[in-house]
Amino acid sequence: MEHLQGKCVLLCVSGGIAAYKIPNVASALRKAGAEVHVVMTRNATEFITPLTFESLTNHRCVVDTFDRNFPYDIHHISLATAADLILIAPATADVIAKLAHGIADDMLTTVVLAAKCKKLVAPAMNTAMLENPITQDNLKTLERYGFQIIPPDSGLLACQAVGSGKMPEPEVLLDHIARELARPKTLQGVRVTVTAGPTQEALDPVRFLTNHSSGRMGYAIAREAMLRGAQVTLVTGPTSLPLVPFVDTRPVTTAADMFRAVQDLLPQTDILIKAAAVADYRPATVAQDKMKKSDDALSIPLARTDDILGWVAQHRHPGLFVCGFSMETRDMVANSRAKLERKHLDMIVANDVSQPGAGFNVDTNIATLLTHDGARECPLQSKAALAQDILDETLSLRERGQEKA
Secondary structure, three states: OOOOOOOEEEEEEOOOHHHHHHHHHHHHHHHOOOEEEEEEOOHHHHOOOHHHHHHHHOOOOEOOOOOOOOOOOOHHHHHHHHOOEEEEEEEOHHHHHHHHOOOOOOHHHHHHHHOOOEEEEEEOOOHHHHHOHHHHHHHHHHHHOOOEEOOOEEEEOOOOOEEEEEOOOHHHHHHHHHHHHOOOOOOOOOEEEEEEOEOOEEOOOOOEEOOOOOOHHHHHHHHHHHHOOOEEEEEEOOOOOOOOOOOEEEEOOOHHHHHHHHHHHHHHOOEEEEOOEOOOEEEOOOOOOOOOOOOOOOOOOEEEOOOHHHHHHHHOOOOOEEEEEEEEOOOHHHHHHHHHHHOOOOEEEEEEOOOOOOOOOOOEEEEEEEOOOOEEEEEEEEHHHHHHHHHHHHHHHHHHHHHHO
């Protein structure tokens, strides 16, 4: 999870069995550097003890509005004021109904009513309760008041019924928190298209030509752009990576598939970052049946794939920012700068994949960001950190370009 140093998160836990998941959320937030406070309803303490949260957060867990055993403080106001974000999870039908109608009869509902920060609600209940028109109206009311509803999952519920109403796993809740708090929204309203991963070019129904790209770099850029508020579309070749949350993902297989996706998206794109390792060649013909081995040498005629960046250079619209990638094993700067000029790019991320810690199938990278004005060296670091550098440089170049315009 991204660093949340200096952020304060208030976890409001109501009385549902899914309360057992929230200590993992509290622990992860603390590891990310956030200050974490917890408020529980009385019913929640029947499922998990306040001591669990106090051990994890190093703060007293508040349950009773009229508890006198603490230094004088108007607690529901101080907690509401301190919080940068409130997560209400699990949110029972009872708590949702109270919040929707402004009822503040315990510490949890009182704090939430007094808070002006962003509020996330994770409903968790039996399917019939969730689908009841009263509950649905209450959720719509909360949305109208600015609450963000985290959609419940479907599956086997504690009551042994199968259906919607299951609270999402802690990782999903943490993604929602990170999206709100992890980064300033410097890309709010900006449409970003990222390509990632390899392509696969079929030889026959069984075999294909591909490369070692894992997609990690492109996925890291897509996540970073999402955290900064961008509307992100990720065009991805085949990978084993989990989906990037809150991103429109468009899976493709071949270079031709990726070319068509970029053609379709380009008119609605403000920033295009081409991190995919697209095949330069494909088999000229694809065998209809599996090719059988023989004692003879095999020769496979290859045909050139479409030059995606070359097409973009000819069809780019005013204001479009284009960043490409260059993976080299020698003469990295010279070859990459030539590509920068030839493809009319605004920036190119140059990698020497022969260096330890750089290139494919690792979580780190080493890069040089080349522009028409110079170069910026990015030493060995995580791909997530390099994604930040790439977007920082992109924002800086866009701002300078807009000033000149």
